Amino acid sequence: xxxxxxxLTRVCADIDQxxxxxxxxxxxxxxxxxxxxxxxxxxxxxxxxxxxxxTTVTGGDIxxxxxxxxxxxxxxIVRRGIAFxxxxxxxxxxxxxxxxxxxxxxGGTMDPxxxxxxxxxxxxxxxxxxxPAGNLSGGQKQMLAIARAIIEPRELLLIDExxxxxxxxxxxxxxxxxxxxxxxQVTILLVEQNFNFSRRLGQSAAVMNDGRVVWSGxxxxxxxxxxxxxxxxxLGMGEHQ
Amino acid sequence: xxxxxxxxxxxxxxxxPIARFHAFRRDxxxxxxxxxxxxxxxxxxxxxxxxxxxxxxxxxxxxVFLMASGMTLTFGLMNVLNLAHGAFISLGAFxxxxxxxxxxxxxxxxxxxxxxIAILPAFCFALLVAGLLGLVFExxxxxxxxxxxxxxxxxxxxxxxxxxxxxxxxxxPNELPVPRPDALKGAVFLPEWLPVAGGIALEKYRLxxxxxxxxxxGLLSWIIxxxxxxxxxxxxVESREMVxxxxxxxxxxxxxxxxAGSALAGLGGTLWAMYREIITAHMGDELMISxxxxxxxxxxxxxxxxFYGSVLVGLIxxxxxxxxxxxxxxxxxxxxxxxxxxxxxGLIPVIKL
Amino acid sequence: MNRLFSGDYPRSRLLSAALLLIFLALAxxxxxxxxxxxxxxxxxxxxxxxxVASYDLMLGYTHIVSFAHTMFFGIGAxxxxxxxxxxxxxxxxxxxxIVGALLASVLLSLLLGLLSLRVKAIFFALVTxxxxxxxxxxxxxxxxxxxxxxxxxxxxxxELGPAFRPFDFQVPGFNIFGFLVAAVSSPGEIGQAFQxxxxxxxxxxxxxxxxxxFVTMVAIFFFLLRMVNSPFGRVLxxxxxxxxxxxxxxxxxxxxxxxxxxxxxxxATVAGILFALLNRYVNPENTLNFELMIFILLMCVIGxxxxxxxxxxxxxxxxxxxxxxxxxxxxxxxxxPADTLIAELINPDRWLLWFGLLFILSVYxxxxxxxxQLRIWSAKRSSGQD
Numbered sequence: 001x002x003x004x005x006x007x008l009t010r011v012c013a014d015i016d017q018x019x020x021x022x023x024x025x026x027x028x029x030x031x032x033x034x035x036x037x038x039x040x041x042x043x044x045x046x047x048x049x050x051x052x053x054x055t056t057v058t059g060g061d062i063x064x065x066x067x068x069x070x071x072x073x074x075x076x077i078v079r080r081g082i083a084f085x086x087x088x089x090x091x092x093x094x095x096x097x098x099x100x101x102x103x104x105x106x107g108g109t110m111d112p113x114x115x116x117x118x119x120x121x122x123x124x125x126x127x128x129x130x131x132p133a134g135n136l137s138g139g140q141k142q143m144l145a146i147a148r149a150i151i152e153p154r155e156l157l158l159i160d161e162x163x164x165x166x167x168x169x170x171x172x173x174x175x176x177x178x179x180x181x182x183x184x185q186v187t188i189l190l191v192e193q194n195f196n197f198s199r200r201l202g203q204s205a206a207v208m209n210d211g212r213v214v215w216s217g218x219x220x221x222x223x224x225x226x227x228x229x230x231x232x233x234x235l236g237m238g239e240h241q
Numbered sequence: 242x243x244x245x246x247x248x249x250x251x252x253x254x255x256x257x258p259i260a261r262f263h264a265f266r267r268d269x270x271x272x273x274x275x276x277x278x279x280x281x282x283x284x285x286x287x288x289x290x291x292x293x294x295x296x297x298x299x300x301x302x303x304x305v306f307l308m309a310s311g312m313t314l315t316f317g318l319m320n321v322l323n324l325a326h327g328a329f330i331s332l333g334a335f336x337x338x339x340x341x342x343x344x345x346x347x348x349x350x351x352x353x354x355x356x357x358i359a360i361l362p363a364f365c366f367a368l369l370v371a372g373l374l375g376l377v378f379e380x381x382x383x384x385x386x387x388x389x390x391x392x393x394x395x396x397x398x399x400x401x402x403x404x405x406x407x408x409x410x411x412x413x414p415n416e417l418p419v420p421r422p423d424a425l426k427g428a429v430f431l432p433e434w435l436p437v438a439g440g441i442a443l444e445k446y447r448l449x450x451x452x453x454x455x456x457x458x459g460l461l462s463w464i465i466x467x468x469x470x471x472x473x474x475x476x477x478v479e480s481r482e483m484v485x486x487x488x489x490x491x492x493x494x495x496x497x498x499x500x501a502g503s504a505l506a507g508l509g510g511t512l513w514a515m516y517r518e519i520i521t522a523h524m525g526d527e528l529m530i531s532x533x534x535x536x537x538x539x540x541x542x543x544x545x546x547x548f549y550g551s552v553l554v555g556l557i558x559x560x561x562x563x564x565x566x567x568x569x570x571x572x573x574x575x576x577x578x579x580x581x582x583x584x585x586x587g588l589i590p591v592i593k594l
Numbered sequence: 595m596n597r598l599f600s601g602d603y604p605r606s607r608l609l610s611a612a613l614l615l616i617f618l619a620l621a622x623x624x625x626x627x628x629x630x631x632x633x634x635x636x637x638x639x640x641x642x643x644x645x646v647a648s649y650d651l652m653l654g655y656t657h658i659v660s661f662a663h664t665m666f667f668g669i670g671a672x673x674x675x676x677x678x679x680x681x682x683x684x685x686x687x688x689x690x691x692i693v694g695a696l697l698a699s700v701l702l703s704l705l706l707g708l709l710s711l712r713v714k715a716i717f718f719a720l721v722t723x724x725x726x727x728x729x730x731x732x733x734x735x736x737x738x739x740x741x742x743x744x745x746x747x748x749x750x751x752x753e754l755g756p757a758f759r760p761f762d763f764q765v766p767g768f769n770i771f772g773f774l775v776a777a778v779s780s781p782g783e784i785g786q787a788f789q790x791x792x793x794x795x796x797x798x799x800x801x802x803x804x805x806x807x808f809v810t811m812v813a814i815f816f817f818l819l820r821m822v823n824s825p826f827g828r829v830l831x832x833x834x835x836x837x838x839x840x841x842x843x844x845x846x847x848x849x850x851x852x853x854x855x856x857x858x859x860x861x862a863t864v865a866g867i868l869f870a871l872l873n874r875y876v877n878p879e880n881t882l883n884f885e886l887m888i889f890i891l892l893m894c895v896i897g898x899x900x901x902x903x904x905x906x907x908x909x910x911x912x913x914x915x916x917x918x919x920x921x922x923x924x925x926x927x928x929x930x931p932a933d934t935l936i937a938e939l940i941n942p943d944r945w946l947l948w949f950g951l952l953f954i955l956s957v958y959x960x961x962x963x964x965x966x967q968l969r970i971w972s973a974k975r976s977s978g979q980d
Contacts, residue, residue, distance in 0.1 A: 074486060075490045092480065392961070398891060399950050574727065574728035
């Protein structure tokens, strides 16, 4: 296993007065696509938000490239090279697609070659380039959200449930896009409920339950062990055959 | 009226004139109200008077726009209701007036260029002082109460009292006469050959106010529509958290907008001071009423709405002020009530509200 | 006793003592303090306790910020003034003024509530500010009806005025404040101080008006206390805490809020009526001014929002400060060299500066005001004893 780009050690976090995370241990290996799995309410989304500095950390240590980032402000964490796509995608619906992309390029300018690559990856963006992003369909919004995250080279992408509510054909398109990113050795931490999608893309995996990481290892290991899946994720035997 | 609006939902395309009228009223309510008001006024008075009143109304609207734009932006972006905005107007007026009095030799020469030696520093000083106060005010008074409207109203009212009292400490409790620079006095005459409006005298200062107001509206629109900061502001109006997730410090953006809005209020105050030629510490309280009517009319948070709201307020003030001077203030508020009943969100609302 | 207070006691020994003291001072006031200035101040205290307590019903219990409270106060005052101006000083005129004012208030407050409360709570503050200003400008401009800036003298029935002398004899009064000062400064001559403190009061219609005001004030206070502790009051607090949830539970929150606005407006109108009778002179400055509105806000917040008792404490403190803080500043001002910045800052005319500062500090550090703070202290002490 390669070195960890991001590591969480016994991280506890609160949202308002509720304790959500009770000591999360997680390592995201550099250059791999890591799947963060678990049932609803296990704390997956909160883990991502905590990494981004959007919750109150009450204990533990978060390190990125060996540097502690615990308790830092969200913009500072972003500027260290972490991009985050939240569950609701966070598209600015009153802004045009172009304006959404312009903001995402923190450096101020979009690299034309990179933009071309992204537009090839997600062709609908070009078609609606100067239209308000609010007019996009759900799948197109997800494409825009991911496009925003990769408009500049980032060290790490955190993506929360990109397949949620999307039609199978669009999920396939997204999977292709992720394959491309994998080939470029981009480090990604993906929260997913869709196990087929996870199995297809994931290299390593971590499973959460009740605010903790209860299992971590390689995706192949998890994919081959029906017992483990049943025990960790409550998946029925053979459900996803 | 409102009920009609809800019913009409026809697809665009071929439609009769009545349906087109309804569609126009629904899609461009600001133009509709503006035209209705101007035509109604035209029907009630001589055309020549109407022209003079319209230009004067636009001048007043331009000044009110400067004062209101900052308040509508701080509300739209930061969800902060700053009731001390009127005190910023007063402070700007006193700051600008001080410079004009200090440079009164230059201000009293008949040459425009010599006058500008007094006017430009007066504007700059007003912008600077009001902007600085905005900085201090945001840090000390508003920062602790983000997200709590009740406390915002209370502390900004308290802050307003303190600023107005401090103005009286520094400049004394009495009214301060302000000299209008010589080149801005007097009137220009429209050429005789113009139909209807030929030979009408228009006060120079009002024309300058209109030009300045339009220029600043243009500048603000350009910043908001075209520049990166503008995109950021519009994004912030939609979702503050998402702006942070994109890597921008929203607090800094807040602070910047607040300072800019305060500075504009100060500039508006100086313009108003030169227009009225006499100022008091409490002038901001009265202007606040116009500002409030403007931002409710226009829709909180919208610069375009703020512009049209200002024009409407300026025009109705002048029209009604001519027909029945005693009812000018009442008519302004009545306009607000009427628009609120018709469109509770204002003429050009920002969707988040 | 429990019924009278609706189970909502001051809950602090110091607060109870202060309230009792205020009650006694107001009840026996005309016989405890000498001088016309103090007498009119006592009357104003009674009037403004009503105004501020009814404002607290909106601000403290429902979190509605209104800037039109003085408008309703003014409607009451001008109702009496205009009626007496037209119909003379009889009881018929008085009655017509009262009914007219109350009706106007109900109509206007209904309109305001239904117009702006359905949009967004924060609109209400802005809309009321604008409407109150329009009203002020209307009253100032329509001078043939309202007297404009000069205002109107109120011609109340003879029995309510100073000319009415029901008794020939005089009632003894005892200047308690003067006596205490003299007793402390020269304790040896306490007997002489006692003699000097005695004064005599000739009862007149003014005293009758004062006691009508006082009794109305006490009745309204207990009515409000009952109201906020009734099921209706509980719903209001539920709306204040979480409007969305209250709506989800099936309460029509707009109706509740509008009801509060109407009740509050009516009580302010009653206070305005009493003000006109007491003061016998009504003008825009003493009834409708924006500054007066700010004063009401200050009294309510400094006393303690959402407690009602805070209205009493806040009003009394504020009126004392308004009357005596300026004297104090004058004395301080004499001590520092003139024409310096410090001299300007503590100029008696700048007393509002200091009150504004106190106001902001109290919003930040004592958000529940004096009453809330006293309750916190007493709760801490009693839990410390356990």
